Amino acid sequence: MNEQNKSPVRDRIILQCTEIFLQSGFSKISMDEIAVSLGMSKKTIYKYFSNKEELVKTVMETFWNESLSQIDSVMKEDGVDSLLRLIKFLELAGDRASKIHKTYMEDLIKYFPDYWRGFDERRRSMLKTVVGKIMSDGKKEGVIRNEVDEDFFILVFQSVIASIANPEVMAKIPYSLHQVFKNIVEILFMGVLTKEGREKYRGKYLT
Secondary structure, eight states: OOGGGGOHHHHHHHHHHHHHHHHHOSTTOOHHHHHHHHTSOHHHHHHHOSSHHHHHHHHHHHHHHHHHHHHHHHHHOTTOOHHHHHHHHHHHHHHHHHTSOHHHHHHHHHHOHHHHHHHHHHHHHHHHHHHHHHHHHHHHHTSBOTTOOHHHHHHHHHHHHHHHSSHHHHTTSSOOHHHHHHHHHHHHHHHHBOHHHHHHIIIIIOO
16 A cells, blocks of 8 residues: 555545445535535545545445454454354444445446446355354354255345345334344344254343
């Protein structure tokens, strides 16, 4: 990374544009409006980003890399069994997903379809690898049923998060984000855990 990419000004542009894009999309906001919201000139923005497309993709890549770093911390945490690791991962994945409004995803799919396909492939690959590893460990520990299909579990989880964890839906239900994910995790767990796993979950992790 060169010195220009380490600039605090660049970091501020990414941070504020992350808040704008992830919650409102990017197609309906111009570079002029972005400059006004940042309190700087377009010339300053173009010093760090050659165009709006680069800015949009940088925002997504930054958010993605932060997510990967947090997931890596969950996977490497000492003294954590597969059951707690799965709980932590699902809560983290749900929390990160809830920060992205569907408008942003719709804009990516419409305006940068090739980028979206590549990103979606990376996301699915990550989920398959992480969940597959956790569930494989859980099956060995006897807390997750051997017949559970990891791919189907991931599909169900993604569908639930896409339906519930967005600002519009959250605004209409009387639950905090933590309560929503706790309920999602608990409901999903009842279907994948063995009897021993359910007893362990209720006795040790259900608080």
